[in-house]
Amino acid sequence: MKVAIQGIAGSYHHQAATALFEEATMVECDTFEQLAQSVDRGESQAGVMAIGNSIAGSILPNYGLLQQYQLVITAEYFLPINHCLMAIAGQTLKDIEEVQSHPMALLQCKPFLNDLENTKLVETDDTAAAVMRIKRNHLKGVAAIASSIAASLYDLEIIAQDIQEEKLNATRFVVVEKASQPETENSNKATLNFTTTHEAGSLSRILSLFARKGLNLSKIQSIPIPEQPFLFSFVVDVEFVELQMFKDAVREVKSLTKEFNIMGIYKAATL
Numbered sequence: 300m301k302v303a304i305q306g307i308a309g310s311y312h313h314q315a316a317t318a319l320f321e322e323a324t325m326v327e328c329d330t331f332e333q334l335a336q337s338v339d340r341g342e343s344q345a346g347v348m349a350i351g352n353s354i355a356g357s358i359l360p361n362y363g364l365l366q367q368y369q370l371v372i373t374a375e376y377f378l379p380i381n382h383c384l385m386a387i388a389g390q391t392l393k394d395i396e397e398v399q400s401h402p403m404a405l406l407q408c409k410p411f412l413n414d415l416e417n418t419k420l421v422e423t424d425d426t427a428a429a430v431m432r433i434k435r436n437h438l439k440g441v442a443a444i445a446s447s448i449a450a451s452l453y454d455l456e457i458i459a460q461d462i463q464e465e466k467l468n469a470t471r472f473v474v475v476e477k478a479s480q481p482e483t484e485n486s487n488k489a490t491l492n493f494t495t496t497h498e499a500g501s502l503s504r505i506l507s508l509f510a511r512k513g514l515n516l517s518k519i520q521s522i523p524i525p526e527q528p529f530l531f532s533f534v535v536d537v538e539f540v541e542l543q544m545f546k547d548a549v550r551e552v553k554s555l556t557k558e559f560n561i562m563g564i565y566k567a568a569t570l
């Protein structure tokens with residue numbers, strides 16, 4: 300099975316996809332947009348896409364990509380992430396003049412990076428690509444932020460570990476597919492997207508309905524609507540005990556929303 304990921308072997312996407320799929324041929328993409336396109340065009344049967352992080356928050360552009368390419372969420376996965384700083388053998392922290400990594404990793408390590416004086420930060424396609432390049436070009440004075448798996452895969456030395464802002468750092472990944480998988484007995488979570496009318500209390504009425512129907516709201520995210528400046532749609536994750544509870548709520552919520560779309564029904568994962 301072909302699975303699109305953002306990054307190369309040793310990237311966090313690669314780790315998440317390996318945990319999610321027993322047998323997968325990874326389709327390595329440079330960008331999140333290429334990942335979405337690969338699934339959209341059927342070049343990959345599924346994609347694994349980071350959607351949010353416990354330190355850096357939602358990856359808003361990825362919500363936009365799910366909508367733009369009408370991809371369906373069929374599973375989720377939480378990957379604990381411990382970032383390391385690494386360089387070629389013999390380099391110490393005081394030798395480092397430049398740190399390279401994926402922007403999400405740089406964001407998650409801000410306090411550590413702020414303490415490094417006169418160090419240039421360079422954004423790369425993915426964490427593992429930075430590691431591979433430093434090794435291949437034997438770059439002195441340049442370090443990468445990536446996982447310990449990437450350090451051993453590409454043979455760089457770890458200079459500092461657990462450099463993320465909070466020790467407990469996790470990224471939520473979703474599996475995205477072109478066609479919706481039928482919901483199963485195990486489905487206990489859904490991601491919804493809707494717009495509301497511009498009336499006082501419209502969002503509150505929708506959320507109250509979910510509460511009355513016994514749905515547990517685990518996330519709410521407002522998403523810009525690019526064609527309508529400063530108007531927003533809402534993406535909501537709800538968890539339920541029985542699928543029927545969810546179906547009942549959906550039937551009623553449609554009359555309270557303007558546009559309504561189910562982005563996926565799947566099994567909730569734990570941290």
Ligand SMILES: O=C(O)C(=O)Cc1ccccc1
Nearest residue numbers: 310311312401403404425426
């Ligand atoms: O660059 C990577 O390794 C990725 O998979 C993107 C990423 C970066 C930091 C945290 C989670 C995902």
